Every structure is written in C-alpha cells, then in structure tokens.
Amino acid sequence: MKRLGVSIYPEKSMMEEDKQYLKMAKAYGFDRVFTCLLSASKSKEELMREFTEIITFAKALHMEVILDVSPAVFDKLSISYDDLGFFHELGADGIRLDLGFDGLKEAKMTNNPYGLKIELNMSNDVDYLSNILTHQGNKDYIIGCHNFYPQKYTGLPYDFFIECSKRFKKYGIRTAAFITSSVGQIGPWDINDGLCTLEQHRNLPINIQAKHLWATGLIDDIIIGNAYASEAELRILGELNRDILELEIELEPDASELEVNIALNETHIRRGDITEYMIRSVDVRKKYADHSVEEKQSVSQTTGDIFIGNNHFGKYKGELQVVLKDMPEDKRKNKIAKVVADEHFLIEYIKPWSAFKLVNVK
Template sequence: MCYGISIYLSESDTFNKNWMEKAAVSGFQYIFTSLHIPEERDVDYVKQVKWLGKTAQEFHMEVMADVSPASLERLGLSFNELPSITEWGISGIRMDYGFTAKQIAWLSHHLKIGLNASTIDEEQLKKLMDEGLQPHQTEAWHNFYPKPFTGISKQYLYERNALFHRYGIQTMAFIQGDEQLRGPLHVGLPTIENHRHVSPTLAALELQEMNTDKICVGDLNLTNKTLQELKFVMEGTVPLYADFNKGYEIFDNMVHTNRMDAAEYVIRSVESRQLPSKFQPEAHELDVFNEGTITVENELYGRYAGELQICLGDIPADTKTNVAGRIKQESLSLMKKVGSGKRFVLLHSKVK
C-alpha cells in the first residue's frame, strides 16, 4: 500500500514545500499534480514543474503529473519529447484525454503511465494492450470529484479495480483532506461520494478493503492528528481513540491484534492475555456492555483472565468482566474495520 499527496502549483512554494516535508516524514511516497486545472492562471508551468520535481527528489517522493495536449503547449514540449520530463524530476504522466492508444502504449515504454480508471472500458484497455502497453509501467488512476453528489460508488470502484488487476495494472483513488479543503467549492476531493463527509482515515481503510493499491489525498493538506492516524494505517494498524478507567492505562498506545478467528460480537486482543497484569473483580451495576465498551476479564474468568475485548454491539454484562474504558464516539466507525488478524492501537491522547 502506497500513499501520496496532491500539490497544486498555484499555491506558494513555501506552502507546498512544508506540506511535502510533513507528508514525507509521515511515510507518504508520491505526489500528484495537475497541469490542466482551469482555476490555475498566471502559473509559469515550466518553472513550477521543475521546482516541484527537484523539491520532491529532496524528500524522496515520486511525482505523477496529469497532462492533456494543451498541457504540452504550456510546457513547450511535443508529444515525442515527453520522456525528457524525467529530467525535471517527474516520474510519470497521467494521460487524461486527447491521446491515442498508440501514443499511450508507446509512452509506457519510456515513462510510468496513469490511465483514467473511472472512464476507460475493457475494450479500450484491450486495444492499449494490443498496441504494446506495458502493465508494469502503468497505473489506473480514478478521478476526484469537487462537486457534491458526483463521486462514484464503492461498488463501481471495486469493479473497476478488479478489471485493471486482471491485466496486472495497479490502481489509485483519492481521499479528501480535513484541514484546508481546496476551492473553488471547498467540500472535499474524494473519489467515492460517500467518503465526502467521513474521516480521511476511514476513507483510506475502505479503499484498502476495495483492493486499491495507492491512495492519494486530493485536498491541500491534513491535520497532524490525521497524519498520525494514517501513519498507523500505513503500518497495517487501525488507530482507535479511547478513554481508559483508572488502573487500565497499561493499554494506552499498546498495539493489539484481533484473533484470526474473529468473533462476531467482540474484538479479542491476542496480546493482552500474555501480559503479567491480572485484575481483581470490580463491582458494577451494568446489565449490558454497550457498543464500544472496552472490557478486561478478571481473575474469576480463569484461563481467559487478562483478555481485553472491545464490544462490537451490546452484549450481556458479566461479573467476571471488568470495564476498562470505552472507544470514543469518533472511532466507532473505525472499530468496525478491525477484522480477522487485524492490528489495532488504543490511543488516549489526541495529537493537536
């Protein structure tokens, strides 16, 4: 799984460099930029693209640039000269419209190529393959959708991903940001419409579930909190914010693994029963442990003593079980992504 950010050349060099640095430190590996955005006027594209390529190399990040025939005019390049763009620090080209199958296939022998994953059909894909398209040099990039209610569905993205994977081509999709949203509408830049109003972390986890190979932030940047969360996600761990009761702080910032034989009603920590700490029974007057309740089995539970669980729904309370805390409301949706064998971490303190 590979993560990237979007850089818009109309933003200041200082803003863009700071965002690249923060993203690189957090584990992001590539940059997407577009060279044919209508709102971007008075941009010296040659100067800015060369600056972007050089700066990205400083942070060991690849750059994929979205181009059209009109973009080539702005760059002062003919189509046959496009491979020379690697000398500017650009790793590949996403070819949106106006190019023939023969041109795209030819260029894939010289550059990394991005196809439009949301619009190309299988007949067109077969034609590209017949023309000599190099799958290992090709990626399929979904669009982002600035206008509300125009994004694609989860099912459509899943089906499109499956199509390209059959031809050995990796896929990419966008998640929205959560600090500075890009204009002119400022309502997020996701690929999937239903991701427009969820956290970027949940959107990323769902794109992973749909077998998306690369995930890119469409908007201008992310909060430090979300960067921390996505860093966990890149490592294969679901971050969950929690409030702990006194005496259970031992579980703060501890990485757990849900059992491979995942239970229907609870998440069961593999690691918790290996801890030396044992817990005495604690009186409570609960009849039900609600969704999101964090429990720990006390000494009355014998061989299960010390096991930490998180309730996925309401279950009957038990005197052999202590209440260790609860998952915060904001993390209940992320909790549902802790599947079989999945790692998760309980975080008490937020990053500002």
C-alpha cells in the same frame, strides 16, 4: 510499501508557499506529489519554467512527481503521444491520464524511452486496463489512481469504488486514491468542496479517511487532494500505522493500569473461528493468565464497546473483546473502553486472523 502524497497547483499558488509545503510534508513522511496541467492556461514556455522549478525542488526532496494530463493538454501544448519528452524535460516521474484513449496509445506510452510511469484513471468500472495490456502495454510502467471530486455529493459510492479498484489490484498494479483536508482551499477548479475520491469521506477527519482506504487492502498510496493541508493533518497522517489497522478508543475512567496495558500495548489478533457478536483477542489471556483482573460493576455490551475478562471468567480471564452486536451485561467482563463513534465502521475490516491495535484518542 504504502505511501503518502500531497497535491500542489502551481498556477493557483505561490512558488515559495508550495516549496514550504513540500518540505513540511516530506518531514512528516510524505513521498509523492500530484500536480495538475488540466487547468493550465499559460504558454508552454511559462509552464515549462514554473513546473520545472517546483518539480526540481520536489525531486531534491526525493519525492515522486506525477503530472495530471488529458487529450486537451496534449493538443494545447502540441505534444505528440509518441514523444513524451516534454514531461521528461519538466523532471516528472510520470503522467496521469485523466481521460483514456484507445488502449493502443496508452500501451505505446508505457514503452516510452524516458522511463516515465503512465498512471491510469481507476474511477471507471470498465475493462480499460485489460485493453491496454492486450496491446502489450509494459505493466512495469503502469500505475493507477482514482479521481477526486470537487463538488459535494459527486464522489464515488463505496461499492463502485471497490469494483474499480479490484480491476487494478488483480494485475498487481500499484494503486492510489485521494483524501481531503478540512482546511485546504486550493484545487484545480473554482469549486472546492473538498477533493476526495469517496463521497463518504468528505466530512470525515483526514486520518479516518486514510485508515479506511488502507483497510480495504486495495489502495497503496493515499494523496491529499487539496492544498494546503494543515501541519496537524500532515503530522497525524505521518504517524499512522500503514500496515495494521489502529482503532482509536476512549478509555473508561476506572480502567486499571493492567487493563490499559492489555488494550494499548499489545498487537491483537482476531480469533480465526469468528463469532458475529464480538471480535476476540485471545492470545493476551495467555500472557496475562497470572495477573489479577478485579471485577467491576457490570454494564450492558454495546456495539463498539471493549471488554476484558475478569477474575470470574475462568480460562477467559484477560481476553479482550470488541463488541459487534449488542448483548446483555455479563459480570464476568469489565468494560474498559469504547471505539470512537467515527471509527465504528472500521471495525468491520478486522477479518479472521487480522492483526489490529488500539490507541488512546488524542
């Protein structure tokens, strides 16, 4: 099951505001919490008190809590790699290792007696995970999560992100990555240009960031890196279809009730023997074979446009097509909508036999 998460930074925020944020996130279907000890400057006792309170609150909401740590945190708090009891006492479900060790230490951590999950940093294209498993790390207690990047232009490039993610997915490890709120101002550091994993996401609407990560097929959990996301952002993420890619479209003013019904109320399947010019949803033409699709004025076919075959298209009447490459006009087809510009790049994730849905832009 794909999950959504939020981040909180207790040393940078007010406890009651954190609690209200977690309650709101849970109400919109969020199930996990990322929080950070990397920037912790208080004493071990103060950290224990603050983090225990907020983690206990999150756990009462049935949210999983992962703490971000590094070798410096272990040193500052005098924690042994062989005894993770401190994190267990805080109530955490696991710890994220921002920096790696030698493979053996991580493997030992995965066999901790507290059942803590060990989340590995995925944002390095090295054989890190394989090394840990070679040292007999317990795969059942290993999960992975990418970094976020507070400084603009420092996020991961897409191809590198894909290669890093594949290293974890091939072992069946649960994966996570970060997206950024357009309004959140709180993070672990003073610089906060957004807290996303992929640089290309930094200025995109938050729902498109999430759709993209899930569309790759390589990311299970999506976490908002900065706090606090707006209620509108939480709501739109909570409403996303986590299993089927949904493209937002703008309907043409003259789209008929039948055409709107075909577009919005069906789950479309891309034909398996593909063409480079269009995505063809052919099952719908069988369902609507006895319906009349009146011809409209023909227009040229532009990338991202959506057409439906009209009465002059013979057996192809009712077939829905998403244009991939510009084509000349065809009077046998009616233009009924277009994919919103920001989501054009998502069309390429509709593979042969992929299911997808179309939703009217809100």
